[in-house]
Amino acid sequence: xxxxxxxxxxxxxxxxxxxxxxxxxxxxxxxxxxxxxxxxxxxxxxxxxxxxxxxxxxxxxxxxxxxxxxxxxxxxxxxxxxxxxxxxxxxxxxxxxxxxxxxxxxxxxxxxxxxxxxxxxxxxxxxxxxxxxxxxxxxxxxxxxxxxxxxxxxxxxxxxxxxxxxxxxxxxxxxxxxxxxxxxxxxxxxxxxxxxxxxxxxxxxxxx
Amino acid sequence: xxxxxxxxxxxxxxxxxxxxxxxxxxxxxxxxxxxxxxxxxxxxxxxxxxxxxxxxxxxxxxxxxxxxxxxxxxxxxxxxxxxxxxxxxxxxxxxxxxxxxxxxxxxxxxxxxxxxxxxxxxxxxxxxxxxxxxxxxxxxxxxxxxxxxxxxxxxxxxxxxxxxxxxxxxxxxxxxxxxxxxxxxxxxxxxxxxxxxxxxxxxxxxxxxxxxxxxxxxxxxxxxxxxxxxxxxxxxxxxxxxxxxxxxxxxxxxx
Numbered sequence: 099x100x101x102x103x104x105x106x107x108x109x110x111x112x113x114x115x116x117x118x119x120x121x122x123x124x125x126x127x128x129x130x131x132x133x134x135x136x137x138x139x140x141x142x143x144x145x146x147x148x149x150x151x152x153x154x155x156x157x158x159x160x161x162x163x164x165x166x167x168x169x170x171x172x173x174x175x176x177x178x179x180x181x182x183x184x185x186x187x188x189x190x191x192x193x194x195x196x197x198x199x200x201x202x203x204x205x206x207x208x209x210x211x212x213x214x215x216x217x218x219x220x221x222x223x224x225x226x227x228x229x230x231x232x233x234x235x236x237x238x239x240x241x242x243x244x245x246x247x248x249x250x251x252x253x254x255x256x257x258x259x260x261x262x263x264x265x266x267x268x269x270x271x272x273x274x275x276x277x278x279x280x281x282x283x284x285x286x287x288x289x290x291x292x293x294x295x296x297x298x299x300x301x302x303x304x305x306x
Numbered sequence: 307x308x309x310x311x312x313x314x315x316x317x318x319x320x321x322x323x324x325x326x327x328x329x330x331x332x333x334x335x336x337x338x339x340x341x342x343x344x345x346x347x348x349x350x351x352x353x354x355x356x357x358x359x360x361x362x363x364x365x366x367x368x369x370x371x372x373x374x375x376x377x378x379x380x381x382x383x384x385x386x387x388x389x390x391x392x393x394x395x396x397x398x399x400x401x402x403x404x405x406x407x408x409x410x411x412x413x414x415x416x417x418x419x420x421x422x423x424x425x426x427x428x429x430x431x432x433x434x435x436x437x438x439x440x441x442x443x444x445x446x447x448x449x450x451x452x453x454x455x456x457x458x459x460x461x462x463x464x465x466x467x468x469x470x471x472x473x474x475x476x477x478x479x480x481x482x483x484x485x486x487x488x489x490x491x492x493x494x495x496x497x498x499x500x501x502x503x504x505x506x507x508x509x510x511x512x513x514x515x516x517x518x519x520x521x522x523x524x525x526x527x528x529x530x531x532x533x534x535x536x537x538x539x540x541x542x543x544x545x546x547x548x549x550x551x552x553x554x555x556x557x558x559x560x561x
Contacts, residue, residue, distance in 0.1 A: 133477040164317040171324060178328045182335055189342035192350070200474070253478060276529065279478030 108229040111237035114299065118241040119292045123209040128242055129284040130201050135258050137197045138246035140187065142239025146232055148179045148205050149214060153231030155179075156219040163220075172215045173206070180205045210238055245287045253278030349379050350471075351409070352386040358457035358467040359389065359431050359438045390440075392430040398422050400550030413444035413453065426547050429455075436460050441548060445540025448532040450474040452483070452540060456492075462552045463498040470537065480533030488527060496521040497545055502556050504549040506542040509534045 117123045124145075131141045152175050156163075163171050184202045187195035195202065205211065214234050219227040250256055255263040255274045263272070277283050310316060353363055366385055367377040375381060393408035398421055408427035416424050429440035439462065443454040450473035457466040468489050475481040482488055492507075499505050509526040511534075513519055526534040 162311070162320065164311050164320050166312065167317055167321065171320075174324060174328055178332055181332055185335055185339040185343075188346065189339045192346040197477075276478065279476075 108233040111234040129281040132246040146235030149235040150231035153219040153227040157224040157227035354469040395425040447536040480530040509538040
């Protein structure tokens with residue numbers, strides 16, 4: 099099915115070239131929507147859809163875009179896709195879309211999206227661009243979900259809003275850590291993930 | 307035919323085509339999704355209102371299940387029509403304004419008008435032979451708008467239930483005002499004294515001696531002082547306008 103190169107395009111951004119932990123892009127939204135798992139999952143899917151399709155569209159018209167206004171064209175494409183996703187969520191996943199509030203709209207400013215369009219879709223064929231978009235979206239989503247997992251578990255004692263920490267703990271003095279709900283702890287969690295990843299993949303560490 | 311991709315004319319034509327395509331696409335998408343959005347918003351309002359008189363979604367779903375139905379938008383609307391027997395709007399003097407349905411009043415725009423020009427919507431519900439009065443609320447939290455509904459018992463003093471909503475309060479702190487444990491703290495508290503004069507609520511942190519506290523005090527959330535202040539202000543500001551009308555109702559009853 100997919101050639102080796104295509105598989106690389108799809109899977110590379112998940113680990114070796116992860117947009118959040120390696121390229122350190124898209125941090126802003128990663129801090130904001132990772133308080134609970136549900137919004138993080140929806141956000142991850144939204145970014146994947148936007149990234150995949152904007153990559154395809156830009157790749158399809160890449161030979162017709164006037165070079166001088168290419169960034170504007172990219173923005174128009176991203177913004178329209180984001181609006182479509184937002185409308186869709188408001189219609190069919192109203193509760194989640196309320197929790198995500200402005201952050202769906204802010205996918206427009208997510209550096210990953212613009213970065214992939216400019217760096218990849220502008221010089222590659224549509225299918226490869228699609229894989230690249232889905233791969234990067236998934237890499238972003240993966241980190242989002244990991245961070246949200248820990249923040250929701252330790253911050254609220256729930257996962258997907260279902261209580262997982264037994265009452266016994268609370269009766270014996272355990273308390274949810276309110277700090278985990280603050281954006282600062284998301285940054286620290288991301289930092290820990292980067293640390294773990296770099297010690298597992300020595301190739302990523304810069305030589306001194 | 308070959309175009310010069312860097313010429314001004316090409317750039318103009320490209321932009322015009324792109325913008326028209328995108329414009330048409332988004333406009334039609336918006337029109338397509340609009341009925342779904344409106345249904346969602348209406349449904350949310352109805353579920354919130356039903357919640358204040360003690361009919362939360364779970365209970366409604368159970369009732370529906372007993373009849374072999376799924377809780378759908380239509381069903382929620384049916385329950386709403388069944389329990390909320392009357393919807394009125396009042397002016398500042400406590401008189402009914404003709405021709406306005408409480409459900410259709412947009413408080414967000416209403417509260418910007420001077421107090422004398424506003425209409426004050428009021429929902430009247432009947433459940434198990436008791437009459438509840440539900441007042442919609444709207445105000446400012448820490449970051450953005452907050453709103454809610456407050457149901458009063460037939461004695462017109464005691465809170466039967468509340469439901470809050472917010473646009474962008476801090477998750478885990480201010481946003482907790484929409485949690486059941488916080489909303490339950492309001493049940494049984496009193497907004498008016500025995501003569502029907504408005505007293506209001508006071509949200510206090512670290513309430514000592516919770517068992518013997520004042521009927522007008524509610525335990526606030528630590529760490530979200532400003533949101534709680536917003537809730538307190540919203541309730542006190544909105545409910546006081548109904549004092550005149552409630553006094554009238556009481557006098558009628560006593561006669």
